[in-house]
Amino acid sequence: MQKADVVLYDRLIGEGVLDLVRREAERIDVGKRPDRHPAPQDEISELMVRLARQGKRVLRLKGGDPFIFGRGGEEIATLAERGIPFQVCPGITAAAACSAFSGIPLTHRDHAQACVLVAGHGKDGPTDLDWGALMRPNQTVAIYMGLARIEDLTRDFVARGVDPRLPAAVVDNGARANQRVVVGTVATIAAEARAAELRGPAIIIVGSVVKLRDELEWRAAAQEASAAAAAATFMLANPADRPRAEGEDG
Amino acid sequence: MQKADVVLYDRLIGEGVLDLVRREAERIDVGKRPDRHPAPQDEISELMVRLARQGKRVLRLKGGDPFIFGRGGEEIATLAERGIPFQVCPGITAAAACSAFSGIPLTHRDHAQACVLVAGHGKDGPTDLDWGALMRPNQTVAIYMGLARIEDLTRDFVARGVDPRLPAAVVDNGARANQRVVVGTVATIAAEARAAELRGPAIIIVGSVVKLRDELEWRAAAQEASAAAAAATFMLANPADRPRAEGEDG
Numbered sequence A, B: 001m002q003k004a005d006v007v008l009y010d011r012l013i014g015e016g017v018l019d020l021v022r023r024e025a026e027r028i029d030v031g032k033r034p035d036r037h038p039a040p041q042d043e044i045s046e047l048m049v050r051l052a053r054q055g056k057r058v059l060r061l062k063g064g065d066p067f068i069f070g071r072g073g074e075e076i077a078t079l080a081e082r083g084i085p086f087q088v089c090p091g092i093t094a095a096a097a098c099s100a101f102s103g104i105p106l107t108h109r110d111h112a113q114a115c116v117l118v119a120g121h122g123k124d125g126p127t128d129l130d131w132g133a134l135m136r137p138n139q140t141v142a143i144y145m146g147l148a149r150i151e152d153l154t155r156d157f158v159a160r161g162v163d164p165r166l167p168a169a170v171v172d173n174g175a176r177a178n179q180r181v182v183v184g185t186v187a188t189i190a191a192e193a194r195a196a197e198l199r200g201p202a203i204i205i206v207g208s209v210v211k212l213r214d215e216l217e218w219r220a221a222a223q224e225a226s227a228a229a230a231a232a233t234f235m236l237a238n239p240a241d242r243p244r245a246e247g248e249d250g
Helices: A041-053 A072-081 A094-102 A147-159 A189-195 A208-216 A221-230 B041-053 B072-081 B094-102 B147-159 B189-195 B208-216 B221-230
Strands: A006-009 A026-029 A058-063 A086-088 A112-119 A138-144 A167-172 A180-185 A202-206 A232-237 B006-009 B026-029 B058-063 B086-088 B112-119 B138-144 B167-172 B180-185 B202-206 B232-237
Touching (some): A006 A041, A041 A058, A041 A072, A058 A072, A072 B208, A094 A167, A094 A202, A147 A167, A147 A189, A167 A189, A167 A208, A180 A189, A208 B072, B006 B041, B041 B072, B072 B086, B094 B167, B094 B202, B147 B167, B147 B202, B167 B189, B167 B208, B180 B189, B202 B208
Parallel strands (some): A006 A026, A112 A138, B006 B026
Antiparallel strands (some): A086 A232, A138 A202, A167 A180, A167 A202, B058 B232, B138 B202, B167 B202
C-alpha cells in the first residue's frame, strides 16, 4: 500500500484502510452503490489499464477477498489480456469477518463440516441454485448481497425443501462499530430483519452453527476498528518488484 | 499481537508471523501434526484456561481463519464456559490464500456464484456429504485436508454423480515460497498429484474456475512472504481493553 501511485477504492473498505496508503497517492472512489452505479465494472478495468500504461503503480483496494464475490478475476483478466503485470493479495472475506464478530463459527466439528459461500443474486438476476441441496445438516450457508431480497430468498428456500426451522442470522454491518445481529429461523428471519430495519451491507448465515452465538457472543469496540481495517484486500498492478516497461517512471 | 504475555501457536502459521509477537512473550508450540499429536484439542483449551487464570493475556495464533476448519469455536467455548473474556480476529482462510496465489478465483460471474468450503475428513472419519449436489455447474468446491485421501475422494465424487471431466487443481503449500499447483480433472487429479509428489498442506479446488488459471496465473516471490505473514489469525484471551479480574497483574 506504500508503493501505490494511485488507488482505486470501493465503498466497502474498512474505515482507516485508506489512511494506510502512501500520502502522495492519488485516490479515486470507484464505489458501486446498489441504487446508482458511479463506475461500471468495465470502466474500472479500463481505468486500471489506462493508469498502468501511464507507468503508475495502481492499487485496486476492495473490501473482503478479491476472488470471493469481489470480481477480482474479471479485473485482472483485463490486465492479463493487455499484458500488464499484477499481484493479488487475498483478504478476509465478509462471511469470515461477520462470523468472527458475531460469535457464529462457519464450521464446527459438531455442527458443520462444510460452509457454502453464495451470492443472493447472480449476474442476470437471482441466483439459480439448488438451495435444498446446499442447506442440509452439517452445512452452513453464508449469503452475500441477500438482504434486499431476504423475503423472496427464504420463501424460495422453503419451497425447495429447506427446513423452515433451521437457525438463521443476519449480521448487518459486520465487524463495524455499528454491527447489529438478528437471529431467528429460516421461517422468521426475514420478518425479524425487517422489524430491526437492517439496511446492510449484511451477511445472512443459515445453519445450526447460529445456535452457538448464545454461548460465543462477544463484543469489543476497540477490536472492531482494527478488524475493519484488516478486512480489506488489494490487488496491485505494476508492482515495484516486477520489471517495468521502458519509459516508466518510479 | 503486541499485547500478548504468552502465545500458543500452530504449525500452519506463516513464516515471520511469530516475529510480530512481543519479544518478551512466552511462545508455546501446540502444533498438531498428522502423524503424532503433541497437544490434543482438549489440552490446548485447558492450557489457555490455565494461563488466562494466571492473569496472562493469552494469544492463540492459528493459520487461516479460526472459524473455518480452525476449531476456534471449540476453543472459545471452553473460555466462555469458564467465564474468561476473549476476542476473535478473523483471518485469511487457506482457500482464499490458495486462490489468490494460484490465479484461480473461487467465484466468478461467468463460472461460479457459489463456493463450498469443505473438509476432506470429518470428526469421525471421512466427511459424509452429498458431493453430487455440491459439485455442480456454477459452484466451486475447495477441499481442506483432502490430499491424503485424494484417490478415495475423487473416486467417491464420480460414484456420486460428479462429472469426471470437471476441472480440478491441487494448490500445495499455497502462498508459500514453495507453492506448487497441479491442474487436471476430477478423473485425473489424484494421479497428477501423486506424480508430482505433493505432500501438503494443500487445498483441492474443483470447478470450471480452475480453467481461468491459464490466463490469470502469476507469481511474485516477494509478495508471497508478505501474504504468508498475513495469512494468520488470532484469538486473544484476556484482551487488555477488557476489565480484568482482581488480583490479575499486567
